[in-house]
Amino acid sequence: MTGTELLAISGVTKAYPGVVANSDVSFQIAEGEIHALLGENGAGKSTLVKMIYGLVKPDAGTMRFRGQSYQPTEPRQARATGVAMVFQHFSLFEALNVAENVALGMENPPPMRELSSRIKAVSQEYGLPLDPGRMVGDLSAGERQRVEIIRCLLQDPKLLIMDEPTSVLTPQEVEILFKTLRKLASEGTAILYISHKLEEIRTLCDEATILRRGKVVATCTPRERTAREMAELMVGATLTPPARNAKAKGAVALQVTGLSVASPIPFGTSLKDIGFSVARGEVLGIAGVAGNGQDELLLALSGEVRTARDTVKIDGAGMGDKGPNDRRAAGLVSAPEERLGHAAAPDMSLVENALLSGAVRKGLVSGGFIDWAKTAAFAAGIVKDFDVRTPGTHVAARALSGGNLQKFVVGRELSQAPGVIVINQPTWGVDAAAAAAIRQAILDRAAEGAAVVVISQDLDELLEIADNFAALNEGRLTAPRPVQGLTIDEIGLMMGGAHGMEVAHHGA
Amino acid sequence: MLRLEKRPSPSRTWAWATPVLAVVLTMIAGGIMFAALGKDPVEAIRTIFWDPLFNPQFASYSRPQLLVKAGPLILIAVGLSLGFRAGIWNIGAEGQYIMGAIFAAGVGLALYPVETRWVFPLMVVAGIFGGWLWAMIPAVLKTRFNTNEILVSLLLVYVAQNILASMSLGLLRNPEGGGFPGSRNLSQIPAMANPELIAGTGMHWGVVAAFVVVIAAYVLLQRHILGYHIKLAGQAPRAARFAGVNPTRLTVLCMGISGALAGMAGMFEVTGPAGQISIDFNTGYGFTAIIVAFLGRLNPIGILLAGLLMALTYIGGELASFMLSLPSAAIQAFQGMLLFFLLAVDLLTNYRIRLKKREIA
Numbered sequence: 001m002t003g004t005e006l007l008a009i010s011g012v013t014k015a016y017p018g019v020v021a022n023s024d025v026s027f028q029i030a031e032g033e034i035h036a037l038l039g040e041n042g043a044g045k046s047t048l049v050k051m052i053y054g055l056v057k058p059d060a061g062t063m064r065f066r067g068q069s070y071q072p073t074e075p076r077q078a079r080a081t082g083v084a085m086v087f088q089h090f091s092l093f094e095a096l097n098v099a100e101n102v103a104l105g106m107e108n109p110p111p112m113r114e115l116s117s118r119i120k121a122v123s124q125e126y127g128l129p130l131d132p133g134r135m136v137g138d139l140s141a142g143e144r145q146r147v148e149i150i151r152c153l154l155q156d157p158k159l160l161i162m163d164e165p166t167s168v169l170t171p172q173e174v175e176i177l178f179k180t181l182r183k184l185a186s187e188g189t190a191i192l193y194i195s196h197k198l199e200e201i202r203t204l205c206d207e208a209t210i211l212r213r214g215k216v217v218a219t220c221t222p223r224e225r226t227a228r229e230m231a232e233l234m235v236g237a238t239l240t241p242p243a244r245n246a247k248a249k250g251a252v253a254l255q256v257t258g259l260s261v262a263s264p265i266p267f268g269t270s271l272k273d274i275g276f277s278v279a280r281g282e283v284l285g286i287a288g289v290a291g292n293g294q295d296e297l298l299l300a301l302s303g304e305v306r307t308a309r310d311t312v313k314i315d316g317a318g319m320g321d322k323g324p325n326d327r328r329a330a331g332l333v334s335a336p337e338e339r340l341g342h343a344a345a346p347d348m349s350l351v352e353n354a355l356l357s358g359a360v361r362k363g364l365v366s367g368g369f370i371d372w373a374k375t376a377a378f379a380a381g382i383v384k385d386f387d388v389r390t391p392g393t394h395v396a397a398r399a400l401s402g403g404n405l406q407k408f409v410v411g412r413e414l415s416q417a418p419g420v421i422v423i424n425q426p427t428w429g430v431d432a433a434a435a436a437a438i439r440q441a442i443l444d445r446a447a448e449g450a451a452v453v454v455i456s457q458d459l460d461e462l463l464e465i466a467d468n469f470a471a472l473n474e475g476r477l478t479a480p481r482p483v484q485g486l487t488i489d490e491i492g493l494m495m496g497g498a499h500g501m502e503v504a505h506h507g508a
Numbered sequence: 509m510l511r512l513e514k515r516p517s518p519s520r521t522w523a524w525a526t527p528v529l530a531v532v533l534t535m536i537a538g539g540i541m542f543a544a545l546g547k548d549p550v551e552a553i554r555t556i557f558w559d560p561l562f563n564p565q566f567a568s569y570s571r572p573q574l575l576v577k578a579g580p581l582i583l584i585a586v587g588l589s590l591g592f593r594a595g596i597w598n599i600g601a602e603g604q605y606i607m608g609a610i611f612a613a614g615v616g617l618a619l620y621p622v623e624t625r626w627v628f629p630l631m632v633v634a635g636i637f638g639g640w641l642w643a644m645i646p647a648v649l650k651t652r653f654n655t656n657e658i659l660v661s662l663l664l665v666y667v668a669q670n671i672l673a674s675m676s677l678g679l680l681r682n683p684e685g686g687g688f689p690g691s692r693n694l695s696q697i698p699a700m701a702n703p704e705l706i707a708g709t710g711m712h713w714g715v716v717a718a719f720v721v722v723i724a725a726y727v728l729l730q731r732h733i734l735g736y737h738i739k740l741a742g743q744a745p746r747a748a749r750f751a752g753v754n755p756t757r758l759t760v761l762c763m764g765i766s767g768a769l770a771g772m773a774g775m776f777e778v779t780g781p782a783g784q785i786s787i788d789f790n791t792g793y794g795f796t797a798i799i800v801a802f803l804g805r806l807n808p809i810g811i812l813l814a815g816l817l818m819a820l821t822y823i824g825g826e827l828a829s830f831m832l833s834l835p836s837a838a839i840q841a842f843q844g845m846l847l848f849f850l851l852a853v854d855l856l857t858n859y860r861i862r863l864k865k866r867e868i869a
Contacts, residue, residue, distance in 0.1 A: 302750065303752070304749045304750060323752050323754065324749075324750060324751070324752040325751075325752035328752075336750060338746070341744050341746055341747060342744075342746040342747055342750055343747070343750065344744075344747060345740055345743050345744040345747045346743070346744060347518060347743050347744075348739075348740070348743065348744075352736070355736065356740070356747060356750070356751045357750065357751060359733065359751075360752075365733045368732055368733055368734065369731050369732055369733070370731055370732065370733055370736060372731070395516070396516070396518065398516075399516040
């Protein structure tokens, strides 16, 4: 499959104040090659592709595209050269339809009618069914990704960059995406595939460049390596999976029955008749593609959205109509997915952020007055116990890296001796070592007798820590099943199959 | 090329330095404006900032005026700042100030000529209630029907002004006033008057209340969970809900406090410096207090200083227009510049300016 050189990067370096994101990075991509860029969060993958896409200018080093010097100063220039990118977070307008969204991303959009027929043609050719007239707000995450991909394909790119494309897809959807990518590659389009999911890379990619702390540590042919070998190259250490103690389950601590909530978020997903129960010592893993009601479920459990009294019971007491602090008093702590702005206030210090959810259970407020000394001690304790890397507890939350802030937020909730823990995306954007530490801490709390609900889009994570497994699909929750004995196909079906991808099978 | 770079944490130094820088820039730009009007800029600036306090000819009159004018500004601005911190925009303090004065005067005059000590405290309560009530209209409309509190509170100012006109011509008109509009002079009725407490200082009960409120607000914001919730709601509304803050309750509370303090300011004004309910009773304290609140960085201590500074530009501005025959529009433009520069240099708190050569691609 490898042919002539398409893009060559040599000696590229980029430093930000306080951190070197890329240091002397070199690698080549041939035409028609699927090239993996592998690395932990913070390894410098994003910075590297941003330089290729013209969003960031390298401090040193050169790039060549088809033998020509290539120095894009803005994405438009990169697109004109033939580089297209599908971002991890979509930039789509929910209130516009598919064709309008595609037109917004083009330099010279053709008339709407012509564009619609071109969208249809491309989507059929590559097995990505998409109706140009549909409103983006009504599409699933997988379908939205198709909008982004088709937007790129219409520019007839020579190099397609895909940033963590499968994090929003079900296993079946992943398979179909891979078919599309292989077809593109066979036609000569090179693909730069960014991921930290090793099995995917082994199935899909021809070559892999592994980054660690901004440097290329290895290049390899993924098919010839085991996932474990690549993981250890990526992390630079041997990994220990979290230890779980066999434990006897206790009484039911969290019981949810008939929970239906209209989403408070525009274009959000309403919850429909959700029911489950979690016993003390049990970890329930809730999977699902992003946007299937995860945020809403967390809001309904944390108390930010209130429902009828008996829909949510904590230790047998109806708490559905109570707010977050009453639920905290009853023993339920929660950690939302969005760290900055929801779980933490960006401009407040870590001490102030410790007070945010710790006030009730840690007794940080008496008679309405804040005990700042006690709060500072609580914050310092979290920083120490969860290895939060920060110059001190006085710094603003936004100054912390995503992973460190996540450790702080999760640590703040787990340090409150909770009876029930609800966490959405506990290790999102956290490096492997920190993720392992967070998972271990969650399992430790479960072993101490907490009932735990982990909502995550990372299936490997759920299979690693959960006792029971359920999936959210368009606001409905499947009946929980024991993790042991579940196959990946069954999980995929629980997550909602391929979201209308069956059509694509026939088309492709 | 200038480039803005976001600071990792807000700069504490700049948080305090920006108001000073804004005042300096206002003096420079204002000086240029005065020069363009054909006046000596140095003399104009000196007349505004220096003469009211230290000129032997005017100081004996204008120095007490400093506290008289700063008192209501501080009282109102502290109340507004709590709401502004929480992202609740009460722009109608002027109306709440008027209603506070009307309620207080109404209660006092209804009891006339009762001469007991508790009339004055009762009027304070009535003034607070009047301002609170007027602020509850936008608060309830916002929380019930999701109306915009900026618009509703602002428009209610004009309603309040018409009620004021009606009161001074009708219900509260002085029956012994020979048909002239305006109520009895409350400052001359001992049971209702708000006198100068220490001669020659301008200190009256309203100024005392302002100082107390500054301290109370400082403690509230630094040490009390409510102050924390107010700051949280303004900075990160979703995090505030996560922390268990009830947005409806907070809106009602913040609007209520700002309205009550504005009403209190109106009460002290109508019983003291103004003396009576009249058509032109309100002089824009409620609007100027918005500037004062921001000039003081929404911090109670800052507001105390900003209120004094603003009062100084008022008194100095009057003096300048009288002494140098500067048009009053120029004085207002000068005050406007102050807010403009303050908001403009405010970004230095969160950003630093980097001088950088543009790279050639």
